Amino acid sequence: MSMNRKGIRYLADIRRDEWAKVALMHLFFFLVIMVFQILKPMKQGLFLEALGPRAAEWELIAKLLNIVVAVAAAAVFSYLAGHLRRTHLTAVFGLFFFVAFFLYSRMLASPPGALAIWTFYLLGDLFSTVMVAVFWAFLNDISPPAQARRLYGVIGAGGVIGGYVGNTVVREFVEAAGTDTLLHVCMGLTAVIMVLARAVDARYLGKRRGSRPSRARQAGTESAPSPAGSGSGWAQAVEGARLVRRSGYLLCIAGLVGIYEIVSATINYQYSATVVHLVGGAADKQVFLATVGQVTGIVSILSQILLTGFLLSRFGVGAALMLLPVAVLGSSLGFLLAPSLAMGAAMVVSSDGLNYSIYQTSKEVLYTPTSRAEKYKAKAFIDMFVQRFSKGIGIVISLAFAAITQYGAVRFLSLFVAALLAALMFLIRYLAGAFERRTGAIEEAPITSADIRAQEPEGRESRV
Numbered sequence: 001m002s003m004n005r006k007g008i009r010y011l012a013d014i015r016r017d018e019w020a021k022v023a024l025m026h027l028f029f030f031l032v033i034m035v036f037q038i039l040k041p042m043k044q045g046l047f048l049e050a051l052g053p054r055a056a057e058w059e060l061i062a063k064l065l066n067i068v069v070a071v072a073a074a075a076v077f078s079y080l081a082g083h084l085r086r087t088h089l090t091a092v093f094g095l096f097f098f099v100a101f102f103l104y105s106r107m108l109a110s111p112p113g114a115l116a117i118w119t120f121y122l123l124g125d126l127f128s129t130v131m132v133a134v135f136w137a138f139l140n141d142i143s144p145p146a147q148a149r150r151l152y153g154v155i156g157a158g159g160v161i162g163g164y165v166g167n168t169v170v171r172e173f174v175e176a177a178g179t180d181t182l183l184h185v186c187m188g189l190t191a192v193i194m195v196l197a198r199a200v201d202a203r204y205l206g207k208r209r210g211s212r213p214s215r216a217r218q219a220g221t222e223s224a225p226s227p228a229g230s231g232s233g234w235a236q237a238v239e240g241a242r243l244v245r246r247s248g249y250l251l252c253i254a255g256l257v258g259i260y261e262i263v264s265a266t267i268n269y270q271y272s273a274t275v276v277h278l279v280g281g282a283a284d285k286q287v288f289l290a291t292v293g294q295v296t297g298i299v300s301i302l303s304q305i306l307l308t309g310f311l312l313s314r315f316g317v318g319a320a321l322m323l324l325p326v327a328v329l330g331s332s333l334g335f336l337l338a339p340s341l342a343m344g345a346a347m348v349v350s351s352d353g354l355n356y357s358i359y360q361t362s363k364e365v366l367y368t369p370t371s372r373a374e375k376y377k378a379k380a381f382i383d384m385f386v387q388r389f390s391k392g393i394g395i396v397i398s399l400a401f402a403a404i405t406q407y408g409a410v411r412f413l414s415l416f417v418a419a420l421l422a423a424l425m426f427l428i429r430y431l432a433g434a435f436e437r438r439t440g441a442i443e444e445a446p447i448t449s450a451d452i453r454a455q456e457p458e459g460r461e462s463r464v
Contacts, residue, residue, distance in 0.1 A: 014151065020203065022151055025139055026158035028196045032131045033159040033356070035186045035193075037166030037297070039124035041289040042179050046112070047121050048276055048285050055276050057402050060269060060395045062118060066125045067388040073129055074384030078240060081376050086138050087201035093130050094194040097123075098187050105183035131193070133383050136364055138200055140375050145368040145439045149317075153309030156361035160304045163356055164297025171290035240381030243374055249438065250374060252431050253366055254382050256321075258390035259424045260355070263328065265394025266413050267347045269402070270335065273410050274344035292345045299353030308358045312365065318432025320362035324354040325421045325428070332421075336414035366431060369438035 014022055044059075051058040080089050100123055107116040139155065140148075174182060244250045279288050303323070311320040327350040335343040367379055401413060 014154065018147070018151060021142065022154055024196060024200050024203070025135075025155045028138070028158070028193065028200065029135055029155060030158035030162035030165075031189050031193050031196070032135055032162070034162035034166040034169075035189050036124070036128045036131075037163040037293060038169055038182055038186055039127060041167065041170045041293055042174065042182065043121045043124040044272075045285045045289055046108075046117055046179070048272065050112075050114070050117050055272070057399065059121075059272055060399045060402070062121050063125075063265065063395045064392055065118075066122060067392040069122050069126055070129050070384050070388035073126060074240075074380055077130060077133060077384065078377060078380050081137065081380065085201060086134070086141065087197045089137075090134050090197035091194050093134060094190050094197075097127055097131070098190045101183045101187045101190065105180040105187075108183070109178070109180040129384055129388075133380060134197075136367075136379075136383075137376065138197070140364065140367055140379075142200075143368060145365070148365045148368045149312045150309065152361045152365055153304060153312060153358075156308060156357060156364075157301065157304040159360075160297060160300030160357045164294060164301055167290045167293030167297055171287055171294060174290070175287070239373075240377035240379075241385075243378035244381055244386075247374070247378070249431075249434050250370070250378050250382070252427060252434065253363070254386045255427050256363065256366075256424070256431060257382055257387050258393075259420055259427065260324075260359075261387050261390035262394035262397070263417050263420050263424070264351055264355070265391045266398055266417050267328070267332065267351050269395070269398035270339075270410050270413055271344045271348045273402075274339070274341055278341045292348060295345070296349045296353040296356070299349055300357040303354055304357035304361070308361050311358070312362060316432055317362050317365050317435050318428055320358055321428045321432070322425060324351070324359040325424045327354055329418060329421045332414040332417045336411050339411035366435055369435065 047059060047062065048055040077089075080092060084092065104116070104120055104123065108120065112120075139152075143151065169185070170182065244254055275285060275288065279285050307323070308320060311323070328347070331343070331346040331350040335347050367375055370378070397416070398413070401410075
């Protein structure tokens, strides 16, 4: 019995009163990532086939357009997050995507035009940008740092399992059922997400109204309903930028996000170029992309279940974050030496597989010892603007490289990737120490009446 308990705690140290929270948030993230991973190979396969031999370069331009969409999304998200409870925020975005999936199920049922293909590509990334932000807003609201280190690994596993299931659905059914049918599936899953958001809000946020705040809320790690806000979405997005600029800790998190996104954009261009030149036919591309997505999902699931909780609880957030740059460095150097389809896939599997699991989970833990304003405004700025802007830098670099070279030279971008990964490792070491200092300060800080008043539901923000 003792051995069994130790084995369970190795994978997940969940206490009796935490099981409902883990189950709800696990399922929430499962459905969000499942929908995204259904959309991703469908939109990418249609796009790469429709745009011909230079599709990889056109995809870079589409990703630049994604930045414009993400900036607008950041403004809308910041505004709504300042005026709506989390459940209403999810309902607004959920209804938007529900209607969009219905419209595209009609537009893509027959041979789609250029406008439908381009806008569908943008819609897939927009879903990920917005709904993942909504999910982490919920989770960071109800999770103090110590609990986050124990539970985020298990909760995050919902996302990686959802990613595997989503890719499997596309791989097995896209040829027989068609894109339109799979979009109907996405509609149903989005409806379930909205129901789950309501359940989470009622259980963990709604019951706090009018009650004495918990110690975690007094520390700024949990919150009353929704952060009060005033002004336009742009004004609140600018406030998020100011919060980041004034905090060295948040600037380093922004750097962590930015460097990885440049790396990811570069690697994905190398991968797309390899697929365009070595895989033929829209259906073949969709199946191949979904197959690689399945392998990525397996890597995500195994790393999330076996490594995330163990590394976070035993060795800290720095060790958990460091795994990704080490793995990507190895696969990228492998592509430099042998630029094959297999090595291109290995780069994406190591990057996306670990990013969707242990890296993302560990990165979110970094936000737990921050104030309420930083969780919503600063985090939204980093996740939507910094992330997309940095990806844009990587895209511009890849476009410039593609304009002056041929496909055979794409392997040499791995040298650029290696230099960025070295900088990322240095930044991770600094952030790990800063996180431990912040969490120590929260645990030792005395609770005062001012702290309690600052967390009343009238909308005043806490300070850490």
